[in-house]
Amino acid sequence: MINIAVLGYGTVGSGVVEVINTNHASINKRAGQEINVKYVLDLRDFPGDPIQEKIVHDYSVISNDDDIKIVVEVMGGVEPAYTFVKEALLKGKSVATSNKELVAKHGAELLAIAKEKKVNFLFEASVGGGIPIIRPLNNSLTADKIREITGILNGTTNYMLTKMANEGADYDSVLKDAQEKGYAERNPEADVEGYDACRKIAILTSLAFGKQVDYEDIHTEGITKISDVDMKYAKAMESSIKLLGISKKADGNVYAMVSPRMVGKNHPLYSVNDVFNAIFVNGNVLGDVMFYGSGAGKLPTASAVVSDVVDAVKHTGTNIMTIWEQEKLQLGDFGDCKNQFFVRVAKDKEAMAKELFEIAKEVKCEEVSGEYAFVTEIMTEAEFSEKAAKVEAISSIRLA
Amino acid sequence: MINIAVLGYGTVGSGVVEVINTNHASINKRAGQEINVKYVLDLRDFPGDPIQEKIVHDYSVISNDDDIKIVVEVMGGVEPAYTFVKEALLKGKSVATSNKELVAKHGAELLAIAKEKKVNFLFEASVGGGIPIIRPLNNSLTADKIREITGILNGTTNYMLTKMANEGADYDSVLKDAQEKGYAERNPEADVEGYDACRKIAILTSLAFGKQVDYEDIHTEGITKISDVDMKYAKAMESSIKLLGISKKADGNVYAMVSPRMVGKNHPLYSVNDVFNAIFVNGNVLGDVMFYGSGAGKLPTASAVVSDVVDAVKHTGTNIMTIWEQEKLQLGDFGDCKNQFFVRVAKDKEAMAKELFEIAKEVKCEEVSGEYAFVTEIMTEAEFSEKAAKVEAISSIRLA
Numbered sequence: 027m028i029n030i031a032v033l034g035y036g037t038v039g040s041g042v043v044e045v046i047n048t049n050h051a052s053i054n055k056r057a058g059q060e061i062n063v064k065y066v067l068d069l070r071d072f073p074g075d076p077i078q079e080k081i082v083h084d085y086s087v088i089s090n091d092d093d094i095k096i097v098v099e100v101m102g103g104v105e106p107a108y109t110f111v112k113e114a115l116l117k118g119k120s121v122a123t124s125n126k127e128l129v130a131k132h133g134a135e136l137l138a139i140a141k142e143k144k145v146n147f148l149f150e151a152s153v154g155g156g157i158p159i160i161r162p163l164n165n166s167l168t169a170d171k172i173r174e175i176t177g178i179l180n181g182t183t184n185y186m187l188t189k190m191a192n193e194g195a196d197y198d199s200v201l202k203d204a205q206e207k208g209y210a211e212r213n214p215e216a217d218v219e220g221y222d223a224c225r226k227i228a229i230l231t232s233l234a235f236g237k238q239v240d241y242e243d244i245h246t247e248g249i250t251k252i253s254d255v256d257m258k259y260a261k262a263m264e265s266s267i268k269l270l271g272i273s274k275k276a277d278g279n280v281y282a283m284v285s286p287r288m289v290g291k292n293h294p295l296y297s298v299n300d301v302f303n304a305i306f307v308n309g310n311v312l313g314d315v316m317f318y319g320s321g322a323g324k325l326p327t328a329s330a331v332v333s334d335v336v337d338a339v340k341h342t343g344t345n346i347m348t349i350w351e352q353e354k355l356q357l358g359d360f361g362d363c364k365n366q367f368f369v370r371v372a373k374d375k376e377a378m379a380k381e382l383f384e385i386a387k388e389v390k391c392e393e394v395s396g397e398y399a400f401v402t403e404i405m406t407e408a409e410f411s412e413k414a415a416k417v418e419a420i421s422s423i424r425l426a
Numbered sequence: 427m428i429n430i431a432v433l434g435y436g437t438v439g440s441g442v443v444e445v446i447n448t449n450h451a452s453i454n455k456r457a458g459q460e461i462n463v464k465y466v467l468d469l470r471d472f473p474g475d476p477i478q479e480k481i482v483h484d485y486s487v488i489s490n491d492d493d494i495k496i497v498v499e500v501m502g503g504v505e506p507a508y509t510f511v512k513e514a515l516l517k518g519k520s521v522a523t524s525n526k527e528l529v530a531k532h533g534a535e536l537l538a539i540a541k542e543k544k545v546n547f548l549f550e551a552s553v554g555g556g557i558p559i560i561r562p563l564n565n566s567l568t569a570d571k572i573r574e575i576t577g578i579l580n581g582t583t584n585y586m587l588t589k590m591a592n593e594g595a596d597y598d599s600v601l602k603d604a605q606e607k608g609y610a611e612r613n614p615e616a617d618v619e620g621y622d623a624c625r626k627i628a629i630l631t632s633l634a635f636g637k638q639v640d641y642e643d644i645h646t647e648g649i650t651k652i653s654d655v656d657m658k659y660a661k662a663m664e665s666s667i668k669l670l671g672i673s674k675k676a677d678g679n680v681y682a683m684v685s686p687r688m689v690g691k692n693h694p695l696y697s698v699n700d701v702f703n704a705i706f707v708n709g710n711v712l713g714d715v716m717f718y719g720s721g722a723g724k725l726p727t728a729s730a731v732v733s734d735v736v737d738a739v740k741h742t743g744t745n746i747m748t749i750w751e752q753e754k755l756q757l758g759d760f761g762d763c764k765n766q767f768f769v770r771v772a773k774d775k776e777a778m779a780k781e782l783f784e785i786a787k788e789v790k791c792e793e794v795s796g797e798y799a800f801v802t803e804i805m806t807e808a809e810f811s812e813k814a815a816k817v818e819a820i821s822s823i824r825l826a
Contacts (some may be wrong), residue, residue: 332569
């Protein structure tokens with residue numbers, strides 16, 4: 027029997043306990059021994075709930091108990107999670123976490139401590155909820171050099187964009203609907219401004235290229251400027267608008283960005299709808315692969331956390347190699363990054379647009395008048411933003 | 427340095443050597459040591475090719491060399507692959523193979539030998555080419571009870587069905603095209619009759635449910651009866667026709683089958699086109715996930731084989747647990763399996779069809795006349811085939 031402690035009895039934490047209870051026989055078989063939840067750390071009490079007898083309010087009870095071999099951290103936020111996780115690793119306990127802020131900020135350091143202590147720091151649930159992506163990047167795509175990772179990494183915004191596309195609704199009304207359904211927070215900033223996706227693409231980029239990527243370095247745009255008119259153009263272009271986290275190797279640099287993009291109908295991400303997430307990876311020998319599934323939700327996320335617990339049990343005494351060095355990866359300059367842009371300008375700017383831009387394609391949309399819309403040839407961000415300002419673009423969206 | 431031998435210098439074998447050469451630095455870093463191809467077994471010689479100096483014609487050279495720690499088997503077919511692989515494992519060498527016939531037939535036994543000898547028998551490339559699916563099933567979806575696996579497992583037939591759907595071409599002409607492009611063999615039986623997909627779903631079912639599934643027990647239908655008229659109806663139903671391998675837990679039984687299916691546009695497999703493969707998995711806590719990518723091809727398949735080699739190196743001296751017992755899994759009776767069916771009958775059988783079947787939906791297709799087409803309610807295979815015979819159905823296709 028192996029004893030574990032769960033830090034935080036919120037949505038994911040209670041999900042972890044539920045998954046371990048529901049599938050205990052098959053999980054124990056996979057792990058090779060029985061997994062027992064000995065403590066649950068929470069500030070609250072849960073009178074009447076069977077979990078109450080395991081509740082502790084003081085982390086030192088867990089930290090000082092040598093019986094606890096694995097700590098599950100599902101509190102979220104950097105502190106006190108970081109202090110608790112670091113202490114656990116230093117005391118020779120493995121850690122499984124769903125905490126993207128913690129992993130994005132301190133992943134490299136925590137992995138180094140785990141390696142030194144011959145334990146494991148695992149974080150499958152920090153990106154893509156239940157979708158296996160961290161473990162495949164670490165253990166499956168080992169024959170490849172990764173050239174690109176592009177992901178729909180935030181379920182809330184994908185739900186909103188899907189609803190805007192399907193129902194012709196505007197941004198404000200879909201946000202309100204998402205809040206009513208509990209998909210979006212009262213303060214939706216982390217989702218709609220792309221901050222959540224930014225931390226996730228930072229983690230994936232660090233793993234793909236082996237060095238620390240600071241999420242503050244990643245140019246991030248959210249979906250707040252996407253309008254129902256943009257959606258009409260997207261339909262005319264047989265595209266869907268998705269909030270994508272992208273990191274890409276080009277000209278010897280790694281470029282990373284979060285922004286809405288026009289995704290053409292032949293791209294595997296085109297039809298990833300509602301709250302689903304998907305991560306597209308291109309390897310230099312493998313070509314394209316995509317991983318698709320529930321990017322959030324209590325049980326899918328808990329499933330990923332518990333799979334990490336099983337992996338930690340199976341690798342007791344051995345560190346699973348994860349290449350993510352503390353050395354910082356200097357991303358390529360945002361201004362040098364090359365993209366194609368869909369652009370809308372007022373009708374009276376048509377001549378100017380044609381003069382300024384190399385136009386790959388004009389876009390007609392019957393439902394919109396008084397505008398001239400087009401797709402540019404590939405150009406740098408710096409050049410684009412200069413010209414877009416001159417022509418007073420109504421809106422612009424990068425192509426995927 | 428770790429020495430390996432490659433059995434077979436065909437498409438995949440030469441791909442394995444190419445991948446190891448192309449990405450040697452990153453592969454060696456991931457493996458933790460240098461991987462050296464010491465021998466390549468092939469009946470042929472390759473004068474002028476740098477591989478020639480590694481060519482051996484006699485397997486005993488490899489088998490008897492204690493320096494060889496890993497054998498890569500990419501010859502295909504059951505014999506002599508089985509004899510060679512078994513001998514390697516018994517001599518304490520790990521094996522990585524892309525050989526679906528071998529794995530489907532002898533996987534359980536070879537895994538047991540590997541376990542006993544504390545080495546590894548790995549077969550990521552045997553299903554879905556470069557798509558990571560075997561390792562995720564073994565190591566990622568460990569918190570779940572699998573309820574369903576449904577896959578587009580054969581690229582050749584998916585290419586053909588996509589072309590029929592997009593171009594309105596008939597079966598014979600797309601087969602000819604696929605043969606000319608080298609996607610289909612001169613004798614296309616293994617692909618178009620579903621035999622290839624059958625072996626792959628047998629492997630996935632064995633892994634998902636932990637016991638040996640004999641592929642001979644799996645009801646298998648190919649795509650040879652799919653006509654351009656069926657495709658017209660599919661379009662009218664906003665569906666695509668895909669050859670699917672399905673295994674599913676229902677009423678305490680596991681049912682497995684290979685057959686063409688109507689896939690509705692909201693299903694993640696709907697838009698998997700051309701030679702791409704995808705495997706959809708449903709777990710009891712995870713919900714739906716899908717893995718998508720190149721299901722065949724020299725380099726994608728070689729990428730998967732080499733990822734197994736890396737895994738074998740990292741797990742030198744330890745057996746990676748794979749739950750696939752030699753005990754046979756008794757599949758549920760095909761006749762008891764429940765499905766919904768799309769059915770076409772001659773116009774003069776309409777009244778009879780309405781009498782015989784519970785009809786869920788009538789299907790209108792402007793381009794077809796003289797027929798009555800409908801979708802049944804869910805019913806057993808036994809009941810369906812009896813009634814379909816009575817009504818002399820022109821064609822029938824299951825719904826996904």
